[in-house]
Amino acid sequence: MKLKIDGFILAIISIIIIAYFFPYWGTDKSNIPINTISTIGVSLIFFFYGLKLNPSKLKAGLKNWKLHLLIQLSTFLIFPLLILFLYPFIKTQEQETIWLAFFFLAALPSTVSSSVVMVSIAKGNIPAAIFNASISGIIGIAITPLWMGLFINNTQTDFDFTSIYTKLIIQIILPVILGLFLQRFLGHYAQKHNKKLTLFDKAVILLIIYKSFAKSFDEHIFNSVSFWDLTLLLTGVLLLFFCAFFITGFLAKKLQFNYEDKITAQFCGTKKSLVHGTVFSKILFGNIASIGIILLPLMLFHAIQLLIISMVATRKSH
Known part of the structure; x- marks a missing residue:
């Protein structure tokens, strides 16, 4: 089986290399307003997200509640519990930063596009995949900051729930609501130009990654x-x-899911969103120097989930 390297992963590696050699543009000393540009970009990402959400499809997808419950529990409970188990073993400040990076990864919502694509390749339950991937992003806006608030207070980061949720409301929730409101007028445009909008999403993510790593490289964190x-x-x-993958598979079997629902549970319940991760890191962690390290496990996970799930999906499609 021939493996195809995801172009976006190569772009991430390239942008980190650029940040290493040219960190100045991403620091506070630079005249380039990367922070403002990325903030506007984040709001546009979620505005387009709202335009692409289909309320009627989400409503129809509510029927398979056992599958949805398993996927959301895997995403927002099983993942964090797997990392929480290691918390008592932390001994140093460096270990705490690494642990926090993993916990941040574990607390994130599922990703939309790749989940649906992989479920489709493996002949899983596509409507359920669309429903869960979409609803996961909405749930994550509330749940991820709550999980992180339990532990960020113990680090050097100032964590103010009022400030955090104000930023989330302004930069994410309001653009999503506006997108939903305008969907009847612009929804067809968003679907027609979905590939271009996806490229825009990735460009904003790369900009946030560049700034995060540039700051870390400039302050010699790595x-x-x-x-x-x-x-x-x-x-x-x-x-x-693999722990999350096998746990969701085991629970799906115990719940006597059919083949399509089991595939959907395992594929959607083990994904983590790089889009939400980069956006949330900007809001939750601000400009702390170690932001590059915080994002590192997420980017490794993003590459691994694409590689492994694509292999599994291709094998099950035959």
Whole structure:
């Protein structure tokens, strides 16, 4: 089986390399208003997200409630509990930062596009995949900051729920609501130009990643991260993915799901959204120097989930 390397993963690697050699543009000393540009970009991402949401399809998808419950529990409960189990073993400040990065990954919602595409390839329940991937992003706006608020207070980051949710409402919720309101007028436009809008989403994500890593490189945060540390990070990400994958598969079997629903549960319940992760990191963590390290497990997970799930989907399609 021939594996195709995802172009977006290559773009992420390239933007990190650029941030390493040219960090100045992403620092507070630069005259380029990257922070303002990315803030506007984030709002536009979720405005287009609202335009593409189909309320009638979401309403019709409510019927298969056991499948939906399993996927959302996997996304927002099983994942965080798997990381919470390791919290008592933290001994140093560096370990706490790495743990927080993994917990942030675990608390994120599922991703939309790749979940639906992979479920389609594997001949799973496509309407359920669309419903869960879409609703997960909405639930995550409320749940992810609540999970993170339990632990960010223990770090150097100032975490104010009022400020956090005000930013979430202004930058995310209001644009989604506006998009939903204008869907009857512009929804067809969003669907017609979906590929272009996806490219726009990715461009904004790359901009946020660049700024995050540029700041970390400029302040030499990665000097303390060795090759051995990166190997451990990759191992941790793999273990997290496979634990969630097998737990959702086991529970789907116990609930006597058919083939289509089991595939959907495993594919949607093990995905984490890079879009929400980069956006939420900007809002939740602000401009802390270690933001690059916070995003590292998420980007490794993004690459791994695409690689493994695409392999599984291709095998099950035959």
